[in-house]
Structures are given as C-alpha cells and as structure tokens.
Amino acid sequence: MSKGFLLVISGPSGSGKGTVCKKLLERNEKLVFSVSATTRKPRPGEIDGVNYFFIDDKKFDEMIENNKFLEYASVHGNRYGTPVDFVMNEIEKGEIVILEIDVQGAIQIKEKYKEAVFIFLVPPSMNELKNRIVKRGTESQEDIDLRLKNALNELKFVDKYDYIVINDEVDEAVSKIEAIIKAEKLRVARLKDILDNII
Amino acid sequence: MSKGFLLVISGPSGSGKGTVCKKLLERNEKLVFSVSATTRKPRPGEIDGVNYFFIDDKKFDEMIENNKFLEYASVHGNRYGTPVDFVMNEIEKGEIVILEIDVQGAIQIKEKYKEAVFIFLVPPSMNELKNRIVKRGTESQEDIDLRLKNALNELKFVDKYDYIVINDEVDEAVSKIEAIIKAEKLRVARLKDILDNII
Numbered sequence: 001m002s003k004g005f006l007l008v009i010s011g012p013s014g015s016g017k018g019t020v021c022k023k024l025l026e027r028n029e030k031l032v033f034s035v036s037a038t039t040r041k042p043r044p045g046e047i048d049g050v051n052y053f054f055i056d057d058k059k060f061d062e063m064i065e066n067n068k069f070l071e072y073a074s075v076h077g078n079r080y081g082t083p084v085d086f087v088m089n090e091i092e093k094g095e096i097v098i099l100e101i102d103v104q105g106a107i108q109i110k111e112k113y114k115e116a117v118f119i120f121l122v123p124p125s126m127n128e129l130k131n132r133i134v135k136r137g138t139e140s141q142e143d144i145d146l147r148l149k150n151a152l153n154e155l156k157f158v159d160k161y162d163y164i165v166i167n168d169e170v171d172e173a174v175s176k177i178e179a180i181i182k183a184e185k186l187r188v189a190r191l192k193d194i195l196d197n198i199i
Numbered sequence: 200m201s202k203g204f205l206l207v208i209s210g211p212s213g214s215g216k217g218t219v220c221k222k223l224l225e226r227n228e229k230l231v232f233s234v235s236a237t238t239r240k241p242r243p244g245e246i247d248g249v250n251y252f253f254i255d256d257k258k259f260d261e262m263i264e265n266n267k268f269l270e271y272a273s274v275h276g277n278r279y280g281t282p283v284d285f286v287m288n289e290i291e292k293g294e295i296v297i298l299e300i301d302v303q304g305a306i307q308i309k310e311k312y313k314e315a316v317f318i319f320l321v322p323p324s325m326n327e328l329k330n331r332i333v334k335r336g337t338e339s340q341e342d343i344d345l346r347l348k349n350a351l352n353e354l355k356f357v358d359k360y361d362y363i364v365i366n367d368e369v370d371e372a373v374s375k376i377e378a379i380i381k382a383e384k385l386r387v388a389r390l391k392d393i394l395d396n397i398i
Contacts, residue, residue, distance in 0.1 A: 120387070125397055155394055163385040164394070176385055183382035186362040186375055188319070194365075195357055198324055 003190040004091035006034075006113065007181065008099050010106035011121030012151035014129040016167045020121060021100040023174045028181075032090050034099040037063065040078035053083060071101070071108035082109070096181060103154040110160050117184050119177060120161040124168040126152070202389040203290035205233075205312065206380065207298050209305035210320030211350035213328040215366045219320060220299040222373045227380075231289045233298040236262065239277035252282060270300070270307035281308070295380060302353040309359050316383050318376060319360040323367040325351070 009024075011017050025031060037053040039060050048054050055063075060079050063069055072081030082099060090097045099116075101109070109116060123129040126148070133139065133147050158164065163180055167173040184190070208223075210216045224230060236252040238259050247253050254262075259278050262268055271280030281298060289296045298315075300308070308315060322328040325347070332338065332346050357363065362379055366372040383389070 122394065122397060155397070158387055158391060158394055161387050163382065164387055164390040165385060166393075166397075176381065179378045179381035180385065182375065182378035183362065186364060186379065188357055188360050188363055191363040192357060195321065195354055195363070198321060198354070198365075 002094065002185045002194075004093065004095045004097065005184060005190065006087055006091060006097045006099060006109075006116040007177075007184070008101060008106050008109055008116050008118045009121060009177070010101050010103055010118065010161070011167075012103060012123075012129070012154040013147050014132040014151055015121040015123050016132065016170065016173075017100050017121045019170055020165075020167055020173050020177070021098060023170055024098065024177055027174060028178065030096075031181075032095045032097045034082055034087055034097050036080050037069075037083050038078060038080045040080075053086075070099075070112055071105045073105060084113075096185075103157055107157060107160055117163075117180070118161040119163045119165055119180065120158050121165050121167050121173065122155065124166055201293065201384045201393075203292065203294045203296065204383060204389065205286055205290060205296045205298060205308075205315040206376075206383070207300060207305050207308055207315050207317045208320060208376070209300050209302055209317065209360070210366075211302060211322075211328070211353040212346050213331040213350055214320040214322050215331065215369065215372075216299050216320045218369055219364075219366055219372050219376070220297060222369055223297065223376055226373060227377065229295075230380075231294045231296045233281055233286055233296050235279050236268075236282050237277060237279045239279075252285075269298075269311055270304040272304060283312075295384075302356055306356060306359055316362075316379070317360040318362045318364055318379065319357050320364050320366050320372065321354065323365055 009017055009021055025033060035049065035053060037055050037060065039055060039057050042048065042052070042054050046052065057079070060081065063081065063083070064072065068084055069081040070084050070087060072079060082101070087097050106118060110118060123132065129151055130144070130148060133144050139147070165173050165176045208216055208220055224232060234248065234252060236254050236259065238254060238256050241247065241251070241253050245251065256278070259280065262280065262282070263271065267283055268280040269283050269286060271278060286296050305317060309317060322331065328350055329347060332343050338346070364372050364375045
C-alpha cells in the first residue's frame with residue numbers, strides 16, 4: 001500500500017479554497033480532512049473531534065510549548081491550530097490528509113514539515129479576485145483594498161509550494177487536485193516498499 | 200501556457216513499457232514521441248524523421264563527440280541514440296515529449312538531464328514478469344533466466360526515478376501516467392510565469 005501524506009491546499013483570500021475543498025471532499029469520500037483545535041466556543045451542532053477539537057487557552061498554550069501544532073494563529077481573539085498528532089496518525093494509517101489553510105499557515109507548515117505536498121490555489125485574474133471579494137458584499141471599500149493588497153503580497157510566496165492550480169472553474173480545479181493526489185501516491189518515496197513485495 | 204517537459208517511461212524487460220506507451224499515445228494525440236537516431240537501414244515503409252532519424256556511423260560519432268545525444272547504445276551491431284536537439288526543441292514549444300527506453304538508457308538521461316520526469320514501470324510480480332517473458336516464446340531457457348536476472352538487477356535503480364507505476368492492467372497504468380502528466384504540468388517551476396499574467 002502507498003504511504004499516506006499531508007496535502008496542504010492554500011491560497012490568498014478570494015482564491016476559492018473553501019469551495020474547492022468542499023467539492024473535493026464530496027467527490028472523494030476516502031480523503032481525511034484535518035481537524036483544527038480552537039479556543040472558541042462550539043456553535044450549536046458542532047461536535048468535538050469532528051468540526052474542531054474544542055480546547056481552552058491553557059491547553060492551547062501547553063500544545064504550543066510541546067510543539068504539538070503544525071501551525072497556529074489568532075483570529076478575532078480566538079486561537080486556531082493544526083494538531084500534529086491527528087495528522088501524523090492518519091498518515092501513519094496510509095490516509096491522505098487534506099488541510100485547507102491561508103498562506104501564512106501554509107508557510108508555517110512548510111517550515112515544520114516540508115514532506116507535505118503544497119498546492120497554491122489562485123484566482124484566474126486579479127480582476128476576478130476583486131469580483132469575488134466584492135461579491136461577498138460584507139466589506140467596506142477599505143477592507144476590499146486591504147484584501148486585494150494582501151492577496152497580491154501572498155502571491156509572492158508561490159515558491160514555497162509544489163503545484164499551482166488556477167481556480168477558474170471549480171470542477172476543473174478539483175479534477176486537477178485529484179490528478180495531483182493520484183500522481184503523488186505513485187512517488188517513489190511512497191511506493192518503494194512495495195517493490196520488495198514484487199521481488 | 201505551461202512549459203513542456205521530457206517524460207521518460209522506462210522499466211525492465213517484461214514491464215510492458217512498449218504496450219503502455221502505444222496506448223498512451225493512442226489516448227493522447229497531443230503528446231510528442233521522441234524520435235531516435237539509428238545507424239541501421241530503414242525498413243520498408245519507415246520514414247526518416249518519423250520512425251527514426253537514419254544516419255551513418257560517421258554522423259553518429261560526430262553527434263557523440265558534440266554531445267548531441269541524451270543517451271545512446273549499441274544493439275545487435277546497430278547504434279541507437281536520443282537526439283537532444285529534437286527533445287529540447289519540442290520542450291521549448293511547450294510540448295510534452297515521451298521517451299520509452301530501457302533502464303540503462305534512463306540512467307544515462309538522468310545523468311545528463313535530471314529535469315526530466317522519470318517513471319519506472321514494473322510488472323505486478325516477478326512471476327508475472329516470468330510469464331510475460333516466457334509467453335513471447337522466442338527465447339531459450341538460458342535467455343529467459345538471463346532476462347529475469349537482469350530485470351531483478353534493474354529494479355535496484357528505482358531511486359533514480361520519480362514515480363513507480365505497476366503495470367497490472369494496461370488501461371489502469373496509462374491512466375496513472377496521464378495523472379502524472381496532468382500533475383507535472385501544474386508544477387510551480389513550470390507555471391510560475393503565468394502568475395505574472397494574473398498579477
């Protein structure tokens with residue numbers, strides 16, 4: 001059997017990584033989604049260990065100290081992190097673990113665990129990126145400008161990634177990610193053991 | 200547009216690389232097959248520049264001297280080589296060039312041009328390899344034993360390759376190679392230029 005691996009799907013805001021990952025999971029039941037830890041309170045219906053691992057600040061600090069996060073960040077006063085043990089256990093079992101994350105998080109992971117496979121999802125053009133951000137309709141002109149500026153900055157980190165997927169059409173982007181998964185399973189480093197069986 | 204690249208499909212005798220490459224080409228008209236140079240005489244119907252580049256020994260020596268081969272070898276008194284100019288011109292145009300070659304040839308190419316993508320095609324088992332060699336029916340027991348021994352030796356070179364494709368069922372093996380091609384087109388190194396267009 002092929003060894004498992006961590007597939008990081010990342011990109012600037014407006015790249016559509018959320019939509020793409022949702023569709024990817026719908027089309028591929030066997031993929032495992034990484035479950036984040038968070039200090040925010042569960043919302044109605046959210047299940048511990050499924051949607052998130054709900055932990056308190058003390059536990060979060062402990063996990064940082066013990067190097068138990070692949071990456072972590074604060075958003076609106078709540079903390080979020082990717083627990084390394086969950087990811088590694090699944091990989092050990094031969095699973096492919098999908099992690100959807102922003103560019104800053106992906107760069108943290110690259111530093112800690114360069115064996116992961118990194119996909120950079122990008123919008124087809126800056127105009128389209130702007131359209132997508134504007135369409136959300138929840139943001140002021142200032143927020144929109146800031147998001148655009150950040151997205152432009154984040155594109156510079158492309159060298160940290162292995163693959164670029166242009167998210168022009170969601171199904172097409174998902175097909176490309178599926179091809180990357182199929183190919184990465186065939187990497188010599190992941191399949192070498194099976195040669196022993198053949199011999 | 201994505202940059203072109205050289206895809207080397209290689210494997211021990213009995214791995215079925217000939218059959219797999221034929222099917223791959225049938226299913227993907229846009230792929231370009233590398234054309235070898237040879238000193239052997241054209242057979243009826245063979246066209247210069249299509250089946251082979253037919254050259255004489257003097258020209259072959261010149262090409263070796265001028266480093267114009269990615270690899271070359273002698274088989275039954277005739278010489279065969281992969282002209283570097285043909286491959287590089289096609290890559291320059293953005294084409295994906297397929298080269299089917301034995302393990303010795305692949306290793307020569309790896310030394311000269313490590314940017315190529317290397318696929319190691321293997322039979323599902325040594326028993327199956329033996330069946331395939333025996334089924335050809337043209338070889339003595341001694342030849343069969345020698346081929347098996349060589350195949351076993353050649354499996355040790357797997358580390359020189361990027362991907363392993365087990366050729367259990369031809370269509371499945373071709374699908375895997377198609378996924379590898381689709382993924383390799385998305386490599387950051389090949390697509391970075393298009394980010395400039397997006398920005």
